[in-house]
Amino acid sequence: xxxxxxxxxxxxxxxxxxxxxxxxxxxxxxxxxxxxxxxxxxxxxxxxxxxxxxxxxxxxxxxxxxxxxxxxxxxxxxxxxxxxxxxxxxxxxxxxxxxxxxxxxxxxxxxxxxxxxxxxxxxxxxxxxxxxxxxxxxxxxxxxxxxxxxxxxxxxxxxxxxxxxxxxxxxxxxxxxxxxxxxxxxxxxxxxxxxxxxxxxxxxxxxxxxxxxxxxxxxxxxxxxxxxxxxxxxxxxxxxxxxx
Amino acid sequence: xxxxxxxxxxxxxxxxxxxxxxxxxxxxxxxxxxxxxxxxxxxxxxxxxxxxxxxxxxxxxxxxxxxxxxxxxxxxxxxxxxxxxxxxxxxxxxxxxxxxxxxxxxxxxxxxxxxxxxxxxxxxxxxxxxxxxxxxxxxxxxxxxxxxxxxxxxxxxxxxxxxxxxxxxxxxxxxxxxxxxxxxxxxxxxxx
Numbered sequence: 256x257x258x259x260x261x262x263x264x265x266x267x268x269x270x271x272x273x274x275x276x277x278x279x280x281x282x283x284x285x286x287x288x289x290x291x292x293x294x295x296x297x298x299x300x301x302x303x304x305x306x307x308x309x310x311x312x313x314x315x316x317x318x319x320x321x322x323x324x325x326x327x328x329x330x331x332x333x334x335x336x337x338x339x340x341x342x343x344x345x346x347x348x349x350x351x352x353x354x355x356x357x358x359x360x361x362x363x364x365x366x367x368x369x370x371x372x373x374x375x376x377x378x379x380x381x382x383x384x385x386x387x388x389x390x391x392x393x394x395x396x397x398x399x400x401x402x403x404x405x406x407x408x409x410x411x412x413x414x415x416x417x418x419x420x421x422x423x424x425x426x427x428x429x430x431x432x433x434x435x436x437x438x439x440x441x442x443x444x445x446x447x448x449x450x451x452x453x454x455x456x457x458x459x460x461x462x463x464x465x466x467x468x469x470x471x472x473x474x475x476x477x478x479x480x481x482x483x484x485x486x487x488x489x490x491x492x493x494x495x496x497x498x499x
Numbered sequence: 500x501x502x503x504x505x506x507x508x509x510x511x512x513x514x515x516x517x518x519x520x521x522x523x524x525x526x527x528x529x530x531x532x533x534x535x536x537x538x539x540x541x542x543x544x545x546x547x548x549x550x551x552x553x554x555x556x557x558x559x560x561x562x563x564x565x566x567x568x569x570x571x572x573x574x575x576x577x578x579x580x581x582x583x584x585x586x587x588x589x590x591x592x593x594x595x596x597x598x599x600x601x602x603x604x605x606x607x608x609x610x611x612x613x614x615x616x617x618x619x620x621x622x623x624x625x626x627x628x629x630x631x632x633x634x635x636x637x638x639x640x641x642x643x644x645x646x647x648x649x650x651x652x653x654x655x656x657x658x659x660x661x662x663x664x665x666x667x668x669x670x671x672x673x674x675x676x677x678x679x680x681x682x683x684x685x686x687x688x689x690x691x
Contacts, residue, residue, distance in 0.1 A: 271669065272673055273672050274669060276673075277654070304680045304684075305673070308680040308683060316649055319630075320649060330521075330525070330554060
């Protein structure tokens with residue numbers, strides 16, 4: 256089918272003048288253009304001037320481009336296609352830690368964790384009763400120690416060796432709480448005793464802890480007459496483990 | 500082995516992770532893409548950078564390549580877009596990128612020895628005018644004339660690459676040449 260959409264010529268000639276210029280034209284169409292140009296001076300002039308423009312561009316290409324060497328296209332290996340953008344290797348390459356930095360980070364984590372343990376952060380959210388029950392180092396037989404009431408967001412407590420404290424009664428009254436508050440010394444803060452509000456923890460002195468440990472470790476085999484019976488001793492040990 | 504494959508088969512291989520397949524595509528098209536970029540931008544260094552960027556962009560987006568278009572069409576579209584981006588950036592850098600006369604003076608022309616100095620100067624001036632005239636054409640007309648003259652593509656190939664009817668391609672080319680003629684006729688240097 257003949258394509259008549261060119262209408263290139265000023266006189267309205269619909270021949271394929273572009274194809275004619277570049278030699279990409281069918282023989283019958285070329286013959287038609289040739290016969291038209293022979294009789295139409297306007298179209299002949301136009302095709303001559305357009306040819307001059309075409310040759311000027313060709314000349315430009317020949318003079319400035321033909322001699323140029325094709326650049327070597329290099330695609331760096333770190334350039335990834337879209338399928339590889341979120342690969343693990345690509346992600347990891349963005350986070351390259353050196354060994355010293357990793358060591359410092361690990362040390363900071365350890366120090367931070369130990370600080371958290373010391374200030375009692377794990378007890379946050381646990382009630383005072385649960386805390387006391389979970390504290391195996393404080394036997395029920397020992398006198399109950401006063402629970403430190405929290406009045407601010409950050410509580411600083413300092414315990415001193417008070418001989419009178421050893422005689423604390425089993426049932427702690429409001430008076431004993433007041434006494435414990437009285438024993439606080441805010442002007443001597445100790446970072447090892449910092450703890451957050453809400454972490455209600457019984458104040459236990461180290462001497463009492465050691466006593467408690469000794470008591471919990473003490474064998475109760477003396478309660479049995481048949482000391483040589485291993486069965487009895489094992490059962491007793493199991494029972495004690497369960498109760499503890 | 501890879502040389503026997505079509506462009507579309509090579510792209511499929513590249514998508515599946517074969518880096519050599521994309522290298523073969525680059526090898527096949529680098530000269531034409533460089534020619535396109537040179538004709539669109541008129542400077543060797545800009546053309547080199549644009550061609551490089553175009554292939555990198557193609558590699559990055561190879562997975563987005565739709566099978567319904569030809570690889571040549573896809574690559575040319577990326578390259579033309581890259582050239583337009585480069586031209587915009589250059590315009591941003593310098594308000595008059597194309598009419599920078601001081602830069603034209605720094606170009607080195609290699610003239611045939613048989614030409615006299617006067618003739619060499621005239622020829623150089625004419626080349627500058629032609630380049631300016633081509634670069635001042637509208638984008639759609641310029642890309643057709645560059646594909647035809649620099650890439651030496653047939654009308655049918657241009658039609659396939661631009662996904663345009665054959666008659667539209669011929670019409671655009673003829674219109675581009677007529678506009679070019681008018682621009683050059685206004686210039687003081689005689690053409691050809």
